[in-house]
Amino acid sequence: MGRQNGYWKRHPKKDLQALLLALDQSGWYILDPPTYYKALCPCPLRHRTTIHLSPSNPRYAKEKLRYLVSTTCFTNLGGN
Secondary structure: OOOOOOOOOOOOOHHHHHHHHHHHHOOOEEEOOOOEEEEEOOOOOOOEEEEEOOOOOOOHHHHHHHHHHHHOOOOOOOOO
């Protein structure tokens, strides 16, 4: 449910929380700044992405996941 004493906390939207958990399970480091999350890949290529706290697009989480799978070394362990 997110790291309580670390670097990110639970997101109230279920789809964005699932995306953050998938990134965390893949080893990405997630920072929790005020306007958006910043996710950093542990690989030598140092991929990075941002996840908005309140996106206006209702399909934002699915589209972000599709983008990450196609352009980075991220692999979706959850199968969504």
